[in-house]
Amino acid sequence: MTKGNQSMITRRLKTIGFTLGILLVLPAAAAANPNAGAIIAKAWDYMRGKTSVSVVRMTVHREDWQRTSVIKAWTRGRKTSIFQIVAPKKDKGNGTLKKDRDMWTYNPKINRVVKIPPSMMSQSWMGSDFSNNDLSKADTILMDYTHEITGTTEVNGITVYDITSIPKPDAPVIWGKQALKIREDGVLLEQAFFDEDMEPVKIMTTTDIRMIGGKPFPARWTMRSMEAESDQDYTLLEYESLDFNVPLRDSLFTLNALRKPLR
Numbered sequence: 001m002t003k004g005n006q007s008m009i010t011r012r013l014k015t016i017g018f019t020l021g022i023l024l025v026l027p028a029a030a031a032a033n034p035n036a037g038a039i040i041a042k043a044w045d046y047m048r049g050k051t052s053v054s055v056v057r058m059t060v061h062r063e064d065w066q067r068t069s070v071i072k073a074w075t076r077g078r079k080t081s082i083f084q085i086v087a088p089k090k091d092k093g094n095g096t097l098k099k100d101r102d103m104w105t106y107n108p109k110i111n112r113v114v115k116i117p118p119s120m121m122s123q124s125w126m127g128s129d130f131s132n133n134d135l136s137k138a139d140t141i142l143m144d145y146t147h148e149i150t151g152t153t154e155v156n157g158i159t160v161y162d163i164t165s166i167p168k169p170d171a172p173v174i175w176g177k178q179a180l181k182i183r184e185d186g187v188l189l190e191q192a193f194f195d196e197d198m199e200p201v202k203i204m205t206t207t208d209i210r211m212i213g214g215k216p217f218p219a220r221w222t223m224r225s226m227e228a229e230s231d232q233d234y235t236l237l238e239y240e241s242l243d244f245n246v247p248l249r250d251s252l253f254t255l256n257a258l259r260k261p262l263r
Contacts, residue, residue, distance in 0.1 A: 001017065009054045012146055017024065022110070024075070029041075034192040034261075035148075035254070036116075036147035036148050036149045036151070036163045036165075037126075037142070037147045039141060039147075039149070039161055039163060039182050040141060040147060040163060040165070040182065041081070041142055042186045043180075043182045043187070043188045044139050044141075044142065044188030045078070045186070046079055046156075046185075046188075046215075047077065047186075047188065048075045049124050049185070049213075049244035049245050050076070050077065050245050051074070051076045051077075051214070051244070051245055051246050051247070051248050052073075052074070052075045052243065052244050053061065053072075053074050053241075053242075053243050053246050053248075054072070054073050054239060054241060054242040054243070055070065055071070055072050055073075055163075055239070055240040055241045055242075056070070056072075056073065056085075056237050056238065056239055056240065057069075057070055057071075057237070057238045057240055058070075058071055058128060058130075058235065058237050058238075059234050059235065059236045059238070059246070060126075060127060060128045060129070061232060061233065061234050061235065062230075062232065062233050062251045063229070064070060064231040065231060067127075068088075068171050069087065069088065069091055069126065070082055070084050070085070070086050070087040070088075070240075071077045071085055072083070072086050072262065074248055074253075076078055076263070077246055077251065079098075079099065079139060079255075080098065080099050080100075080144070080253050081097075081098045082096070082097045082252060082258065082262070083095060083135070083251055084096075084258075084261075084262050085126075091126075091162065092108075093106075093124070093215075093261060094106065094107055094108065095109035095258050095262070096132065096135070096258075097253065097254075097255065097257075097258045098132075098138065099253060100196065101118065101140070102115065103121065103132055104115040104116065104255060106258045106259055106260060109159070110208060111256055111259070113213065113217040113258060113259065118172060118221065120132065120198070121133045122174050123246075127248060128223070128235040129202060129223040129224065129225055129233075129234060129235035130223050130235055130237070130241070134204070134223065136158045139167055140173065140223035141166050144167055144168055144170060144171035145166060145167055145168060145171070145173075145178065146164075146165070146166050147163055147164070147166075148163065148164050148166075149161055149162065149163055149209040150162045150164045151209045152164065155183075156189055158183050158184060158185065159183070159184040160181055160182070160183050160184070160189060161180075161181070161182050161183075161184070162180075162181055163179070163180045163181075163182060164177060164178075164179055164181070165178040165179070165180065166179060172235070174195075175193050175194060175195070176194045176196040176197065176198050177193050177194045177196070177198060178191060178192065178193055178194070179191070179192040179194070180192075181220045183212070183226075184207065185216065187193070187206070187216060187218065188206060188216070189205070190204065190205050191203070191204045200226045201223055201225070201226055201227070202219060202223060202224060202225045202226060203223070203226070204222065204224075205224075206218030206220065206221050206222075207219075207220045207222070207257060208220040211241040212242045213243055213244045214217060214241055215244075217239070217242065218239075219238060220236060220237070220238055220239075221234070221236070222234055222237075223235045223237075224234050225229070242259075
């Protein structure tokens with residue numbers, strides 16, 4: 001073998017080695033620099049699964065009174081959900097249907113379905129600290145915001161991402177920004193909502209993470225308004241049951257179904 005051939009082989013081996021090095025580094029770099037939007041999408045899919053059926057106890061707590069309701073909810077994908085109050089008796093049958101960006105409510109006392117205009121999607125649901133969007137776990141944050149990872153921490157060996165979400169120009173939203181804390185496995189730990197002056201308006205935190213529906217899931221979701229007069233003012237959601245990937249019929253997510261007692 002001539003020196004020229006040896007030199008050519010050496011160069012080729014170096015090129016192959018360099019290429020393999022790049023291929024090995026790229027996955028590591030991707031893991032070290034995850035996409036903020038993908039993390040949020042993973043969290044929303046984690047919360048809802050392909051489908052879900054849950055029973056949640058909602059307590060609206062104020063310093064001198066509280067009210068508790070039991071809600072049953074069905075979700076399919078990121079955009080479709082229906083939920084109905086099953087207790088107490090005086091509120092039983094009140095329900096809400098959400099499909100894409102459209103939402104309707106039903107009041108059995110007046111036997112009337114009302115479509116909620118976009119301007120009211122951020123309004124309180126049944127006098128709670130959760131809005132219509134919040135309760136349906138709407139995915140508008142995925143469509144209407146840009147996202148950036150602003151920090152990471154490690155809790156019990158699990159990476160937690162701090163993500164700041166800023167509205168896209170002309171997006172039909174009221175928040176100046178949102179700030180989220182999401183575990184690497186998709187568990188949402190915190191979601192804070194800010195006005196256009198970047199002042200916090202309300203904050204949701206999740207606690208009591210345990211096995212529910214076959215995976216780690218927060219059993220308690222607490223929403224607090226920053227304008228509350230007392231630290232005793234909040235709304236608490238407590239999951240009593242939760243099942244994922246349950247077969248659900250198409251007819252469940254209709255206005256006709258909204259008028260009926262759901263099972």
